[in-house]
Amino acid sequence: MQNFDLHNPTHIVFGKETVGRLNDLVPAGARVLILYGGESARRTGTLDEVRAALGDRAVVEFGGIEPNPSYETLMRAVEMIHRQGLNFLLAVGGGSVIDGTKFVAAAVHYKGDAWDIMETHGAVVEQAMPFGCVLTLPATGSEMNKGSVVTKAATKAKLVFASDHVYPRFSILDPTKTYSLPLPQVANGVVDAFTHVMEQYMTYPVDGRVQDRFAEGLLQTLIEIGPRVLAESDNYDARANLMWTATMALNGLIAAGVPEDWSTHMIGHELTALHGIDHARTLAIVLPANMQVRREAKRDKLLQYAERVWDITEGDVEQRIDAAIGHTRAFFESMGVPTRLRDYDIGAKHIDAVIQQLEAHGMTALGERGDVTLAQSRRILEASL
């Protein structure tokens, strides 16, 4: 096992009818900016519920944060905070709104060009505004971690930053708030959480037994509940298990003490930035191909995954690995998420541009061993066609 630090100060409030807890969680007298995405937050009544829970605190709203939150949009929120003297942020939405809120929280206090935060991957962040979350879409884990992904629309750069200063103070996770989600978003959430676990699990063994068992437990849970969250949109326990799994999939716990990959995400980000494909769908495209191309380097963990997660014990080593990759692809497809570039009208001729973007963003030595070069990324994309 590798050495690690683990320090996650986010206060999770989980369960039915918990939005009212905002009154205890947000400081009395706070001047609050509510950040949200589309109008569904209003239509479903969640915004009204949030405002009611905040009582007589001063509240301003900032809507319109995109599915891949843009620097340009978020900087308007920063201006609004300065102009109106606001001192607490409340993200109401899914990972994009929360990621955007993290950027806003860090940018408010930053003296230079706020895009520096992204280009330094958070190294310049020395403080941030306090914020909380009301999660409405289980997927990214942003509600309990210190990471954020923001896109500069002008240059199609989709970058990641992380900072200890942007852990949410609290996150309210009410599974009933997910009942009204469109099913493709729920399916994306399952695939996103699944891939988050795989980025931290499908590497090489370091005898991190707790981490492996926890990762496998999250994967098994997603496989069990995936069909149910699509078939029964108001099944509380199914939605609760999805919500908690997605949070645990990326809150630092299963990564503590083990190597991490993340090449699937980095390649996927470029597909989103260039082609507008949903984040989770890019992961469903890249992950099976990534496992296929790197099957030698990942052999031990692929075999462990085959046996413990998919109960594959028949066949020789290569057959078991094939079966494990095949089951992964089939699971994503069963969630209604296509797993080939061609399913999104992307062909071999588009690969060069993706590689150029990876190069432009310094993504030339990805993966748990830093051996996913541009040539390797090209092979992965070719295997995704």
Added chain:
Amino acid sequence: MQNFDLHNPTHIVFGKETVGRLNDLVPAGARVLILYGGESARRTGTLDEVRAALGDRAVVEFGGIEPNPSYETLMRAVEMIHRQGLNFLLAVGGGSVIDGTKFVAAAVHYKGDAWDIMETHGAVVEQAMPFGCVLTLPATGSEMNKGSVVTKAATKAKLVFASDHVYPRFSILDPTKTYSLPLPQVANGVVDAFTHVMEQYMTYPVDGRVQDRFAEGLLQTLIEIGPRVLAESDNYDARANLMWTATMALNGLIAAGVPEDWSTHMIGHELTALHGIDHARTLAIVLPANMQVRREAKRDKLLQYAERVWDITEGDVEQRIDAAIGHTRAFFESMGVPTRLRDYDIGAKHIDAVIQQLEAHGMTALGERGDVTLAQSRRILEASL
């Protein structure tokens, strides 16, 4: 799944050669009281290493905290803090030292009779001194939770308190610090961690899939590494897995959203208080008997445990439950921990006194459903003979 709050602010620093991190973790200029147990902390060099890491901070030592820390001893530490104007506590040891430090941290600021803290189970605690830990004995999980068990020697009352104010600020977990432990203490640690998981898992199903899978993963890990930690005292990965498992077994995570039992602990506490049996050994005595006596109420989880943890799939329901309980007992025995009261020279004639103590401490409705009455506790003790 049940509603829950989860908020664990302890900063974990895990791994080899991490004691030096104290210099960053303890505030500069702090006036530190180091609390420890026996002289092994000095003999192994850990105390020297800790003092070196603390640099030129003012440091006072308080040794002699007992395996079941006593109120009487701990109040002498409280006096020392007041007398010498100390402002930071550092526990160097295992669960008893850390539990004791938590009591001291809370008692320093308490205005009345500090035993009130125990009698109210922590309800009167409104603040506590800041403290950190250097863990040397993996077992109780106290290094990352808010609970503490303290005994009043005068009355043989062993009680529990919990408070959000007594989470450690940080805990350093260096598995190499466990190499020199006597093997019976290591075995006790395995049994203690195992039973902690069972108290939060072996109840009734609430569709808490992540919690169940995590609990099962911890149990499987303990079963796998148990023999190895005894056979190879300097096997880093085995000790690292034990240390991390014991921490995760009782830091609030696997309890979040599910029912909890704890009757094995409450009955075990009385056996320790009356007969001086090691804490973990009392758990090894009570747990198998507890599962046996309450097998109807726990049927669904016993069957899940049988299949997922012990791979028991043959036989009818009662046979599988018998096998699961038998495997549990055999595992404890294989760790060198006897599981019958008679192994500790305790017989039927001693049961009345245990029941009287349970009654005196208000332990009349234990367990996840509050249906472990004194009569039920008696049946459990009789089944432990």
